[in-house]
Amino acid sequence: MLVWIIKRDLLLAVRRRSDVLITLFFFVIVVSLFPLSVGPEMNLLRTMAPGVVWVAALLASMLSLNRMFSNDYQDGTLEQMMISPQSLSLLVLGKTFAHWLVSGLPLVLMAPVLGIQYDLPSDALSVLVISLLIGTPVLSLIGAIGAALTLGLRGGGVLVSLLVLPLYIPILIFGSGAVEANMAGIDFAAHLSLIGAFLLVSLVFAPWVTAWSLRVSLE
Amino acid sequence: MSINWYKYSSPSSFYSLAGKMIPVFAVLAAILLVSGLYVGFFVAPTDFQQGEAYRIIFIHVPAAWMSMFLYVVMAIWAGIGLAFNTRLSSMMATAIAPTGAMFTFLALWTGSLWGKPMWGTWWVWDARLTSELILLFLYIGFMSLQAAIDDPRRADKAGAIIALVGVVNIPIIYFSVQWWNTLHQGASVSVNQAPAMASTMLTGMLIMVFAAWMYAIAVILKRVRVIILEREGHTAWVAELQKEGIA
Amino acid sequence: MLQGINIACVRGDRELFKNIHFSLEPGSLLQVRGANGSGKTSLLRMLCGLSIPAAGEIHWNGVSIRTANEEYFANVTYIGHLGGVKDDLTVIENLQISSALSGFEISINEAHQALGKIGLSGREYLPVKVLSQGQRRRVALARLLVCKTKLWILDEPFVALDVAAVQLMREILELHLQHEGMVVMTTHQEIDIQSSSITQLQLA
Numbered sequence: 001m002l003v004w005i006i007k008r009d010l011l012l013a014v015r016r017r018s019d020v021l022i023t024l025f026f027f028v029i030v031v032s033l034f035p036l037s038v039g040p041e042m043n044l045l046r047t048m049a050p051g052v053v054w055v056a057a058l059l060a061s062m063l064s065l066n067r068m069f070s071n072d073y074q075d076g077t078l079e080q081m082m083i084s085p086q087s088l089s090l091l092v093l094g095k096t097f098a099h100w101l102v103s104g105l106p107l108v109l110m111a112p113v114l115g116i117q118y119d120l121p122s123d124a125l126s127v128l129v130i131s132l133l134i135g136t137p138v139l140s141l142i143g144a145i146g147a148a149l150t151l152g153l154r155g156g157g158v159l160v161s162l163l164v165l166p167l168y169i170p171i172l173i174f175g176s177g178a179v180e181a182n183m184a185g186i187d188f189a190a191h192l193s194l195i196g197a198f199l200l201v202s203l204v205f206a207p208w209v210t211a212w213s214l215r216v217s218l219e
Numbered sequence: 220m221s222i223n224w225y226k227y228s229s230p231s232s233f234y235s236l237a238g239k240m241i242p243v244f245a246v247l248a249a250i251l252l253v254s255g256l257y258v259g260f261f262v263a264p265t266d267f268q269q270g271e272a273y274r275i276i277f278i279h280v281p282a283a284w285m286s287m288f289l290y291v292v293m294a295i296w297a298g299i300g301l302a303f304n305t306r307l308s309s310m311m312a313t314a315i316a317p318t319g320a321m322f323t324f325l326a327l328w329t330g331s332l333w334g335k336p337m338w339g340t341w342w343v344w345d346a347r348l349t350s351e352l353i354l355l356f357l358y359i360g361f362m363s364l365q366a367a368i369d370d371p372r373r374a375d376k377a378g379a380i381i382a383l384v385g386v387v388n389i390p391i392i393y394f395s396v397q398w399w400n401t402l403h404q405g406a407s408v409s410v411n412q413a414p415a416m417a418s419t420m421l422t423g424m425l426i427m428v429f430a431a432w433m434y435a436i437a438v439i440l441k442r443v444r445v446i447i448l449e450r451e452g453h454t455a456w457v458a459e460l461q462k463e464g465i466a
Numbered sequence: 467m468l469q470g471i472n473i474a475c476v477r478g479d480r481e482l483f484k485n486i487h488f489s490l491e492p493g494s495l496l497q498v499r500g501a502n503g504s505g506k507t508s509l510l511r512m513l514c515g516l517s518i519p520a521a522g523e524i525h526w527n528g529v530s531i532r533t534a535n536e537e538y539f540a541n542v543t544y545i546g547h548l549g550g551v552k553d554d555l556t557v558i559e560n561l562q563i564s565s566a567l568s569g570f571e572i573s574i575n576e577a578h579q580a581l582g583k584i585g586l587s588g589r590e591y592l593p594v595k596v597l598s599q600g601q602r603r604r605v606a607l608a609r610l611l612v613c614k615t616k617l618w619i620l621d622e623p624f625v626a627l628d629v630a631a632v633q634l635m636r637e638i639l640e641l642h643l644q645h646e647g648m649v650v651m652t653t654h655q656e657i658d659i660q661s662s663s664i665t666q667l668q669l670a
Contacts (some may be wrong), residue, residue: 001566001567004566004567004571005567006335007563008552008555008563008567011559012552012554012555015554015555016554016592018471074548075512075548075551075552075553076546076547076549076550076551077550077551077552077564079516079544079546079548079550080450080550080564080567080568081448081567082515082516083514083515083516083539083544083568084490084539084567084568084569085536085537085539085540085568085569086536086569087536091567094297107221112635118552145380145384149364149377149380149381150364150367153367153368154367155367159363159364159367162356162359162360162363162364163360163363163364163381165356165362166353166356166357166388166392167383167384167385167388167392169389169392169395169396170388170392170394170395173395173396173398174395174398175400176659177399177402181402187577191463194446196508198391206543209384212493213377216373216376216380217373217377218516219268219372219373219516219517219518370478452479453479
């Protein structure tokens with residue numbers, strides 16, 4: 001079942017490639033704006049890089065959140081999922097995973113290129129990629145709750161960022177913290193394992209809360 | 220003596236009960252506020268390190284405490300409303316949010332006023348101030364979500380979910396900010412770490428905390444009454460009430 | 467057996483209906499009638515467990531559908547007025563995926579057969595967005611042919627269908643009733659379905 005829902009959402013993403021690309025280009029543009037606003041001084045940029053990339057990743061994953069359930073809501077397929085004999089949490093987990101593959105993973109893959117723009121040393125680049133790799137799924141999982149709660153509301157897109165961004169703060173702190181720690185020559189494993197812990201906790205609870213929110217929103 | 224508590228869980232009887240309770244709490248709040256401010260500003264001695272500027276803690280500390288307590292209380296009411304489908308508890312949660320946000324804002328404002336003479340800037344990314352700021356975002360999120368939903372039942376439930384998610388996340392956020400803060404700044408003097416307090420200072424602060432509680436209860440009850448009227452507008456007892464009001 | 471006991475529905479401040487009782491035996495059809503806004507769709511959504519009745523209970527084989535959740539949903543196919551058809555997927559993808567999500571994985575062949583029966587042969591690989599309203603409706607209804615469920619809940623199944631499709635739909639429903647299936651549906655049209663037991667439920 002999980003396979004079907006993931007397959008379906010990926011198929012839809014392939015049919016709507018532009019949606020995926022928009023998220024990615026947004027990420028690239030936001031990161032590229034910073035040198036233009038603070039000046040091209042490499043030392044400054046290098047210290048800013050982890051924070052800038054992480055904030056941009058947060059905003060980019062925010063962009064696509066709104067689409068997570070709203071299309072399915074409008075054409076009635078979400079109703080069908082809710083009355084499927086499968087558990088809704090499981091379907092939500094599948095959708096979240098597909099959402100991450102489509103909107104989170106491209107950011108992870110693009111991050112090293114952007115890190116080079118900021119002259120990050122190569123081991124800092126790999127820490128950045130690892131932190132994004134375990135951090136962005138958490139963004140999708142928590143974001144799904146916000147997307148489910150704001151389903152079908154006026155101005156849902158802005159509202160979802162208001163709800164979800166404060167909850168992203170721990171991920172932001174430890175994600176960019178890991179890269180900074182690596183650059184300062186401190187041990188960064190603790191940061192990464194904390195993000196890993198967030199990932200596990202949100203894997204267990206977020207789909208369940210999202211399913212619950214969907215029921216509230218569709219009632 | 221046994222009181223029929225269930226009687227007060229119906230909006231109509233709670234409406235009249237709240238009406239009787241509001242003046243009591245309002246008067247208590249006023250008395251406590253005046254005496255607390257008097258103790259704080261005239262009786263408590265000048266702090267030898269911070270001079271007169273420390274006196275802002277008489278407002279800042281109660282506001283900061285209230286902001287956090289009220290979020291938890293709000294989440295509890297919202298959770299009860301979600302679990303037992305009791306309308307009144309959800310209304311309580313909705314009524315608490317603006318007061319909580321007000322206290323959060325007050326804590327931030329007084330914190331920044333205190334920061335100017337202490338640190339020389341209006342804003343410092345101190346762990347506690349930053350957490351207060353995030354708390355304000357959480358309150359705003361809760362209120363905007365409820366405001367965006369037209370159907371009150373859905374608004375109650377959706378608000379409850381986000382409040383519960385928030386209350387679970389607050390310790391995590393607080394801990395992360397703490398970690399972030401020590402990593403970047405080292406220990407800084409915090410607003411709430413008032414050095415060894417004189418007993419009159421403590422008395423003044425406690426009185427102010429009680430004043431804040433009384434004020435919050437009075438205002439929240441008032442707001443619940445308004446929400447009850449809004450939501451129960453179609454029922455017979457509200458129509459009755461309106462007739463009496465006009466007559 | 468599907469039973470509705472004393473169901474009431476409240477939308478906003480308004481009570482749409484109350485004291486609704488019905489019971490549906492295998493092989494019978496329940497037609498829900500009523501003016502626009504009388505709560506027909508709301509009642510169907512309650513039967514699907516999508517919303518909770520303001521009062522009353524819905525029982526499936528004697529157990530409330532809220533506790534019999536998964537066992538109940540394995541027996542239900544719901545086709546609402548939204549249809550649940552994805553514009554960006556092809557006709558055959560739609561059918562395969564939607565039936566898989568409701569617990570019936572079907573092969574390409576079965577899908578082709580069903581689509582042929584419902585009059586969509588030759589269009590299997592077109593994206594649904596290029597189809598007409600009536601054809602989209604057929605894509606949604608094709609699910610009835612492949613999902614072997616007992617209870618069909620249909621919201622205005624004849625809407626947007628042409629004469630031939632209405633006739634086809636009628637035959638499909640008759641066959642389902644003959645095989646001890648159950649149908650709950652809303653419709654404004656008079657239906658002349660040949661079946662021994664058709665009950666009508668009038669919402670005020």
